[in-house]
Amino acid sequence: MEFVEVNGGRIAYEILGDTGDLIVLTPGGRFAMDIPGLRPLAEALAAGGHRVLLWDRPNCGASDVQFNGQSESHMRADTLRGLLTALDTGPVVLAGGSGGARDSMLTTIRYPDLVTRLVLWNIVGGIYGTFNLGAHYILPNLQTARTLGIDGLLRMPEWRELVALNPNNEARLRELGDDEFVKVMSRWLNAYVPKPGQTIPGVEDELFDRIRVPTLIIRGGAHDPDHPRRTSVEVSCLIEGSTLVDPPWPEDAWESAVRDRAHGRVDRFNLFDTWVLAAPTILEFLADRPRR
Structure with missing residues (x-):
């Protein structure tokens, strides 16, 4: 690698x-x-x-x-x-x-x-299929960040695993911060709302x-x-x-x-x-x- x-x-x-x-x-x-x-x-x-x-x-x-x-x-x-x-x-x-x-x-x-x-x-x-992606990859992270912030995210298995593989990732998440993480997840969630012409x-x-x-x-x-x-x-x-x-x-x-x-x-x-x-x-x- x-x-x-x-x-x-x-x-x-x-x-x-x-x-x-x-x-x-x-x-x-x-x-x-x-x-x-x-x-x-x-x-x-x-x-x-x-x-x-x-x-x-x-x-x-x-x-x-x-x-x-x-x-x-x-x-x-x-x-x-x-x-x-x-x-x-x-x-x-x-x-x-x-x-x-x-x-x-x-x-x-x-x-x-x-x-x-x-x-x-x-x-x-x-x-x-489209709703399922948003429900699986976005909503749990968005809900956790809104209520528990980055500390809560770092207790989730998905992010815990990424930090274990790459310790840099904890600092990167903390640097991003609660508000920006919520902003990004909200934008990414929009992609998984089925729309005409998509x-x-x-x-x-x-x-x-x-x-x-x-x-x-x-x-x-x-x-x-x-x-x-x-x-x-x-x-x-x-x-x-x-x-x-x-x-x-x-x-x-x-x-x-x-x-x-x-x-x-x-x-x-x-x-x-x-x-x-x-x-x-x-x-x-x-x-x-x-x-x-």
């Missing part, structure tokens, strides 16, 4: 492979790059002749916490642009699932010259015409409420010329993983364990599609 400073904070990253085009692989949620299931996909893509960049986004893993941008995904897009610029990598392939798909789309929209191809799966959308949270549909690179979309499961099939189809309509394919994993893979986690059976099935099954599809897409 190595670090580079981007927008006033340190970002942890790792590159697998020595030759070939660089693929930036991004998971969802606030999961770090060591989340089970992500590395097997990275290794499979590296074995297929590519370099693969794994990174801890701000507020994930060993990276510094940061609080800026219109939404958390906007901040991540800006951070990724800074990371790629600092590494002087040139245009890259962006590949991401769940929240990582949204981060990858936003990066392509905001910085199209950085991207040669785009691969997306488990795209979050719909009323349930197929994915916090991103206007009209911006998708900025995505002009070859794009592969692996659609959501038939009954997945977090990553609806409908959202995948709608995104494929918004990105001109994109390719929509069926998932290489079972239709109920996500729901099964969520149930297993709820019952404490994390040794059986982690959320991202099936992602490695997408490697052949991704490699075929990258081999067949010309660069921009």
Whole structure:
């Protein structure tokens, strides 16, 4: 693991492979790059002749916490642009699932010259999926900060873990302060209020015409409420010329993983364990599609 400073904070990253085009692989949620299931996909893509960049986004893993941008995904897009610029990598392939798909789309929209191809799966959308993100990632933090301040946040498992991985983060949170944290969380929460003309949270549909690179979309499961099939189809309509394919994993893979986690059976099935099954599809897409 190595670090580079981007927008006033340190970002942890790792590159697998020595030759070939660089693929930036991004998971969802606030999961770090060591989340089970992500590395097997990275290794499979590296074995297929590519370099693969794994990174801890701000507020994930060993990276510094940061609080800026219109939404958390906007901040991540800006951070990724800074990371790629600092590494002087040139245009890259962006590949991401769940929240990582949204981060990858936003990066392509905001910085199209950085991207040669785009691969997306488990795209979050719909009323349930969008509200669920705000309820899980924003509201508990917002409520705690309003009532107990930064001291209360530092007792929450999410932030306690980030401080344990990176002791710098306690000072960064305290420097931010109660009022600014509440202000940022309130702004980020707005992205998760479903709005007309926003197929994915916090991103206007009209911006998708900025995505002009070859794009592969692996659609959501038939009954997945977090990553609806409908959202995948709608995104494929918004990105001109994109390719929509069926998932290489079972239709109920996500729901099964969520149930297993709820019952404490994390040794059986982690959320991202099936992602490695997408490697052949991704490699075929990258081999067949010309660069921009």
